[in-house]
Amino acid sequence: MAAPRILVVDDEADLRELLEITLLKMGLDVDSAATLRQARALVEEHDYALILTDMRLPDGLGLELVREVSSSNKATPIAVITAYGSAENAVVALKAGAFDYISKPVALDALRVMVRSALKLSEAPPAAQDGAAPGSRMIGSSPAMQSLRAQIGRLARSNAPISITGESGSGKELAAREIHAQSSRALRSFVAVNCGAIPETLMEAEFFGYRKGAFTGAADDRDGFFQAANGGTLMLDEVADLPLPMQVKLLRAIQERRVRKIGATNEEPVDVRIISATHQDLARCVEQGKFRQDLFYRLNVIELSLPPLRERIDDLAPLVDAILARLAGPGQATLGAGVLDALRAYSFPGNIRELENVLERALAFANDGVIEVGDLSLKAARPGDAVREPAPAAAPVPPVEIAVELEPAPAADPAPPGLGPAGLPSNLPEYLSQVERDIIGRALQQTNFNRTQAAALLGISVRQLRYQMQKLEIVAPDDSA
Numbered sequence: 164m165a166a167p168r169i170l171v172v173d174d175e176a177d178l179r180e181l182l183e184i185t186l187l188k189m190g191l192d193v194d195s196a197a198t199l200r201q202a203r204a205l206v207e208e209h210d211y212a213l214i215l216t217d218m219r220l221p222d223g224l225g226l227e228l229v230r231e232v233s234s235s236n237k238a239t240p241i242a243v244i245t246a247y248g249s250a251e252n253a254v255v256a257l258k259a260g261a262f263d264y265i266s267k268p269v270a271l272d273a274l275r276v277m278v279r280s281a282l283k284l285s286e287a288p289p290a291a292q293d294g295a296a297p298g299s300r301m302i303g304s305s306p307a308m309q310s311l312r313a314q315i316g317r318l319a320r321s322n323a324p325i326s327i328t329g330e331s332g333s334g335k336e337l338a339a340r341e342i343h344a345q346s347s348r349a350l351r352s353f354v355a356v357n358c359g360a361i362p363e364t365l366m367e368a369e370f371f372g373y374r375k376g377a378f379t380g381a382a383d384d385r386d387g388f389f390q391a392a393n394g395g396t397l398m399l400d401e402v403a404d405l406p407l408p409m410q411v412k413l414l415r416a417i418q419e420r421r422v423r424k425i426g427a428t429n430e431e432p433v434d435v436r437i438i439s440a441t442h443q444d445l446a447r448c449v450e451q452g453k454f455r456q457d458l459f460y461r462l463n464v465i466e467l468s469l470p471p472l473r474e475r476i477d478d479l480a481p482l483v484d485a486i487l488a489r490l491a492g493p494g495q496a497t498l499g500a501g502v503l504d505a506l507r508a509y510s511f512p513g514n515i516r517e518l519e520n521v522l523e524r525a526l527a528f529a530n531d532g533v534i535e536v537g538d539l540s541l542k543a544a545r546p547g548d549a550v551r552e553p554a555p556a557a558a559p560v561p562p563v564e565i566a567v568e569l570e571p572a573p574a575a576d577p578a579p580p581g582l583g584p585a586g587l588p589s590n591l592p593e594y595l596s597q598v599e600r601d602i603i604g605r606a607l608q609q610t611n612f613n614r615t616q617a618a619a620l621l622g623i624s625v626r627q628l629r630y631q632m633q634k635l636e637i638v639a640p641d642d643s644a
């Protein structure tokens with residue numbers, strides 16, 4: 164079999180030669196061009212496994228070649244070589260469809276990693292006719308899902324950072340997994356991190372790892388998320404929750420593609436594709452000074468937006484079938500009259516995760532696997548109603564005692580619904596969420612919505628409080644606190 168062929172486009176003879184030699188040593192065939200014109204002629208003539216182009220060429224910009232190649236139907240990966248420190252160029256090239264970039268002075272180990280990654284793309288099996296990847300767990304064939312699949316297929320052929328937005332439970336993590344599974348990184352790890360759930364003091368150790376003895380309790384060397392995801396994909400979920408000092412460190416790691424374990428003297432190279440996700444408006448967080456603009460710019464190279472379930476209601480029936488088959492076994496559960504209509508009429512603020520929960524709960528109530536409308540217990544809330552207003556300030560506030568609050572709440576706040584005749588909740592998770600919502604609401608109210616004080620009152624960290632508030636969809640009047 165012929166060796167894969169690479170095209171190097173650079174007008175600097177020395178650099179071109181260095182690249183050629185490196186690639187030849189990797190057992191590849193290499194063509195080279197010194198101008199855009201020569202490059203175009205070669206691209207016409209051959210199918211390349213990778214094109215590597217400088218940004219500035221005597222007769223134009225490498226970016227033009229990026230645009231031409233990425234919009235052609237050859238789907239050849241094209242990477243750019245950017246001048247030192249010109250992060251903007253890298254981002255522009257990635258947005259234009261570049262597979263990846265490498266900065267000058269070119270680090271040959273990083274170049275080899277990138278080339279291998281590009282070569283794996285041509286080995287990857289082609290996507291199925293309907294665009295659904297083999298083994299995909301993503302259900303739905305609505306126009307919105309078809310477009311999402313097409314975008315995922317395209318994004319899988321690049322190493323560009325992606326920022327996924329979408330309501331809670333709309334499938335952001337699933338989409339990220341899908342991109343990873345279809346990418347040249349599929350055989351390496353996909354590591355998903357919930358940035359809102361890691362205590363601030365542990366963040367650096369969790370992300371970058373540590374050396375034995377770096378701090379009390381560091382009994383052994385340990386890898387962090389970056390090392391665990393090396394060669395693969397690192398998903399930063401709820402990225403807006405990253406504290407500012409950590410944002411600085413993360414930006415550096417992404418830009419330099421190197422990390423340093425706590426207690427280590429040397430940095431180590433890491434090859435990680437970053438996918439970030441949030442259900443917050445990250446641009447707004449930047450405006451409010453909660454999120455660094457430079458990191459936003461770095462993460463937000465390509466945006467992928469997931470539609471809420473209510474906007475692709477055609478997918479509801481196949482989703483219900485697939486979820487029921489998973490929960491009860493194929494053909495073991497069916498829907499009674501009017502159930503699908505009731506589900507269609509519901510707004511699903513918690514999207515597909517909520518649908519899964521609704522069906523799981525309904526199955527527990529269903530007789531002989533037949534789910535009736537009454538088994539669904541859909542919430543009356545519409546999306547806007549998910550915001551829980553605090554009780555009026557004048558209401559007496561009993562002292563917060565978490566253990567005691569597991570009993571029905573006192574009259575100051577309505578008791579959580581759902582207690583059956585035996586005084587037991589008919590739906591324990593929902594009941595406990597409601598209890599938690601009440602307690603947090605009262606702590607916030609008691610502290611005049613000061614989150615630091617409310618967290619202290621409840622014996623949890625501010626991060627934990629914010630995380631719980633987000634999870635339980637509690638919005639305080641001053642949301643910037």
Ligand SMILES: Nc1ncnc2c1ncn2[C@@H]1O[C@H](COP(=O)(O)OP(=O)(O)OP(=O)(O)O)[C@@H](O)[C@H]1O
Binds near residue numbers: 301303329330333516
């Ligand atoms: N298109 C889909 N087909 C089948 N299952 C789906 C689809 N989209 C999401 N799901 C399922 O819904 C659940 C929630 O999805 P996921 O965790 O990816 O959402 P999310 O947007 O990342 O949630 P959060 O905002 O809470 O982080 C998962 O169990 C996932 O497998």
